[in-house]
Every structure is written in C-alpha cells, then in structure tokens.
Amino acid sequence: MAPASTRPTSRDVAQAAGVSQAAVSLVLGDKWRGRVSATTAERVREAARDLGYRPNLAARNLRLGRTRTVLLVVPVLTTEFFAGVYTGAARVAAEHGFGVVLYPSPEGIGPARDPFASAQAALDGVIASSMAADALTAIRGDQLPLVMLDSDPEGSLGAATVNLDIADGVRQVAEHLLGLGHRDFLHLAADVPSWTFEVRARELAARVGSVAGTSVRTTRAPISIEGAQAAAEAALADPGSRVTALVCDDDKLAAGAYKAARRLGLRIPDDLSITGLDDLALATAIDPELTTVRLDAELFGEHGMRALLAVLDGRVPEEGDIPVELVVRGSTGPPGAA
Amino acid sequence: MAPASTRPTSRDVAQAAGVSQAAVSLVLGDKWRGRVSATTAERVREAARDLGYRPNLAARNLRLGRTRTVLLVVPVLTTEFFAGVYTGAARVAAEHGFGVVLYPSPEGIGPARDPFASAQAALDGVIASSMAADALTAIRGDQLPLVMLDSDPEGSLGAATVNLDIADGVRQVAEHLLGLGHRDFLHLAADVPSWTFEVRARELAARVGSVAGTSVRTTRAPISIEGAQAAAEAALADPGSRVTALVCDDDKLAAGAYKAARRLGLRIPDDLSITGLDDLALATAIDPELTTVRLDAELFGEHGMRALLAVLDGRVPEEGDIPVELVVRGSTGPPGAA
DNA sequence: CGCATGAGGTTTTACGTATAACGTCCTCTG
C-alpha cells in the first residue's frame, strides 16, 4: 500500500483496475461510450471509489487551460447585500460546474493593490462591483472576460454590465412621497464615489424637480449608522428647515436617520417620513418598520454570473436592468399628520 | 508576436530576455542569488514586466503539490457574522500568501452534498464551522488538515478547534441581570442543533441556577426576526408569566423579541430587560439600543486561519478561547422599574 | 602546474491529467 499521506492518482486507480491511465480518464470523464466496455468501466469506477480517488484539480486545470473559477470583486463583504450577491453568483456558478473566489477590497482598490494577488486560483473571468478605474484597467490588461455590476454602461471599457434598476426604485420612492403630499425633501446621500449613488441623486432631482413648489436639499454621510446619524442631525436641526421627507441612499443610512429624528424629538412618520434602499433585515427590526426599495441581492449575483457565463461562452449577455420593488411600511405617511 | 489571446509563459519571458526558462523561474522565484548575475536578473524582470507575465497558478500548484488555498465552510454567508469571519480569515491568509475559498452550506450539509464539488481549487486545508457530522467525516476521509470553529472540543474527531468564549459571555450576561435584581428568566433559544447554542443553554442554567429563588424557562425559535417574534410573543403572553429578563441566543432573535414586547405593550427595559449576543449593526439600530455580547467575528476568522496555518506548518495551534465582552446598553435595567 | 571552487548559467525531469494517435482483434458485408 502506498503511503497514506499521498493521495491516489488516476494511475493508481488504473493499476488497481488493471487498465491504463487513459482508460481511467475516459471512464471518469464520461467519455467512454464506444471506447471502453461497460464492465470495464464499472471496474474502474469501483476502483476509484475504493481508493477514494479525487482528481487533482491543478493538473486538470493545467491540462485544460481553464479553471472553471471566476473572481468576484466586492467593496466589502461584511454586509448582507454583498454576501447575498456572492451567494447568488455561487449558486449559478455551481450549477455550471464553476467556483467563485472572492476579492473583498477593503478600502477601494488602488493601483498598489493587486486583485489577483489574493486569488490563488487561476481565473477564467471576473465579476466586479464598484471598482476603482485603475484596478479595472489592470484587469482588462489581463484580457480576462469581465462583467461589471452596477456601473456606468457608458464608461465600463466595453465590459458587459449588469445593473439593478435603481433609477426606477428612486422613481417609485419619489412618486410615493409626492403622492402623500410631501414637497420638502432631504437627500441623505452616501459619501462614496460610485455610479450607483450618482444615479440616485440624479433621478431624485429629476423626479421631484418635475413638480412645482418642491425642494431637495442634500447632505452626505459615510455609510454607517453613526455617520448617518450625525449628518442627518446636523441637517435637520437647521431651524429654517421645513423638511418632511428624508430619502436615504440605503437602509443603514436610514437607521442612522431614525436615531437623529429621535434625538430631535421628531416622530416618524408624523413629523418626518423616511425611506431607505436595500431592504436589509434591519428594515423590519426598527420601529416603525422602514419603507424601502427591495433589492434582490441574490438575484443580482445570479444575473452577474449568468452574464459572465454567456461571455465565456461567446454569447452576448442579455440586456435589461433587474427590476426592484418599493416596499411601503410604517416610516412614510402624509406630512404634518400630527 | 504571439497571438494576444494566449497569455505569456515563463518560456516567452525567457526568450525575450535571452535566457533559459529555468533562469526565469529562479529570478522570479527570488532564488537567483549566487546563480544568476544581478544584471541578468534585472533583464529577466524587465522582460516579465514588458510582457505582462503572470505565472500560471495551475502549473505551479501541480508542480509544488500544494495550492496555498484553503476552504472555509460556513452555515450561511448572508450574515454580518460569517462575512466577518471570512474577512478575518482572508486577511491573515493573504499575509501568508494563501487564498480562501468559501463553501456556504445552504441548509446544513448532508451526505448528498459534496463540500468539494463547488471548490474548484485544490485545497491545502479546511476551516469548518457548525457542520453536520457526516460532511465532517467526508472531509476527514480526505486527510485534509482541518480546523473546527465553535464546536465541541471533545467531539471533533481530533481536529483542532478554535472557539469563542461563549460560556464566559453568557456568564457575564447572567451576572449582569442577576446583579440588577432579576430572578425570572426566559431563554429565547435558537432552533438549530449546534454546540455553540448548547453552551449558551448549559451556562445560563448553571449560572442562574446557582442563585436561590430563580427560574429559567426556555422557548425555541428559528433564527429570524419573524420567527423570534412569534415564539417570544407566545411565551410572554402566558398570563402566569412573571418573566422580567429575556436572554436571547443572538441579536436577531433579540430584534424579534423587541417586536413581541411592543405588541404586548411591554416597555423595555422597564417591564422587560432583553439581551442579545453578537453585537451586529442591528444592535445599535433598534430602540433602546441592545445590551449584548460583542463577538469579534473578524478576530475569530483570524484565529481560525492562524490555527490552520500552524497545523499546515506541523506546529500545534495555540490553545485558549477568544475572549468576548458584554456591552451594556439601554435594553437592560432593574426589574419593575415602573 | 593541477585542481578545487564558485559564478553563472542550461538541460532535464516530474507533477497528474485529458486526449490525439495508434494498435488489435472480431464481425459483418459484398
């Protein structure tokens, strides 16, 4: 018996089954029909099972020149949202025999950091979200098939893009609030330079601006509950403020806004209506429950992976943004309901 | 010029620099001192840079017989906690030239699912959290070095374990509540068979039970806000209930308990003190802010990875649980403060 | 002078797999 420390190879299986290594490869690769008899094939499979044989992926990858592994680049993983994106992408990948490796960029990727240094596996393609342009060009230089998530279709260096229909979500929020009678808006915006946030600002301004007698102020905050609380408190404390509707770039910012409102003695939604965007677990944990736009993160990841598979396959990925849905809960109501 | 579609190999670099492939390997592998002149080495590096050479990982892995890639098995990724574990593990891994591949087991791993099917990369080792025993033995059968997170040190088939000091956290919670004067406890327990939850129940019973005149009831719920709300509401609605302190197995359950309390008209903490465990973003988003036990997920991941690196290195991983910390906030106070 | 030593390389090999190219028989058909 060979030393237990070294794993059996296809040659070991061949020897055990009394055939050549090539036959083992044919049988286990399911390419044996017409080449190997059914009884021999069964003998090979049995030997493989007995020995606990597992193909050496490194050797296979080398031989085939592909790895069936893709890289997913996300800003930070420690959020429900991107964890969901990963889960969706990984599920579709697994269905097609692919694996997904993560590259969570801690502080945005700069030229000094190499997205591939941490990806030990060789890669067949890349799905990237919200990346700095320099890292993007570094990837392009590698000639790897690339799909961009939530980024400007115009400025993506020709890469395929898969986007959530954020603009439509903001449109729904604006119309919901306008319909309730709100006229004075505050936009609590994420302090992050990313196309997905630019879209929010642009669409909100366009929708609200199309109605006479309205106003939209903007204040920026880092994406954290504390940061949002501070920014919202400062903006709302302004004595001249007549704001009745606070539109937040995401749910975390909205959670911060809740605390700001509480400290200022503003009741939600009587004195101030608040909306979020994401629909995290957070949204139903706070009181009142948050009116927000549901983004299906897993679906987003699934679409991203499907698009990449299409590119790898030489096909053209489907066009079209992923629909989002306004979920109305208790944090919005008519202004001045007191 | 070679077709742009095929990436340059070390042989291409060698040709460009006018040396042999071996020389390229020596220089780029930083093993050239005393074997190649400094000027030649520089010439090789320049050629590599010009061609945009990147070593083929599959070939390297095959040659070296190791991949510097480990698998992290987590119950679900879509939670702050396990996303944090990944982030910590990946950081330490990167520092040592390792990569981390994820295996998120959707519904607990059964024998039908193969933890390795989705891991395209060949693996050097495994870090596993809260796994079903059958998958565990499957992994053991592969002879891969294994580190278990938060699992029974006695029943881990001889694998190294890295644990958070959950018992101490529960102890701190119990003493905090006992010190405030609480005597009637309800334990809102996670409906998941896992060692880490068993520890909570055992320790709570031991601590509270050591004081005369106390009682602990238990009710179980799935780990979701809705499930927790339903279970807590049912348990608290019992007219004979004199419960003043509700100890939850994690923050998400606590968030559900908040909603149950609200619906029953119980004020927090005046009528009911509530504690959680995790210290997610959720904990400071709800009102009042949640008294909970802070688990440092990233640190947990770091320790797990360090332990695995030690095993891979033939060393013995450090012993000792990772300390946790009670964070007292507004959700706990003396009983009957009304 | 004779030979060890070391600098500066090159040639060769192995890692484990997938598959193209190549052999045997044996049977069927015209």
Add this chain to the structure above:
DNA sequence: CAGAGGACGTTATACGTAAAACCTCATGCG
C-alpha cells in the same frame, strides 16, 4: 474470402512550472 469498420483498448504527448542535476569557464591557491 478480402477488407472495412467497430469494439476495446493502449501509448505517447502536452499543458507551464520548479528545481535537481549538470555543464563551462575563470580564478585562486598550494
């Protein structure tokens, strides 16, 4: 009954890398 082809394999090769083994000069030293 010749030979075409199918059934059932085997042999040989390449993927790109790391590193062991080897080679060739100078130079130094006794």
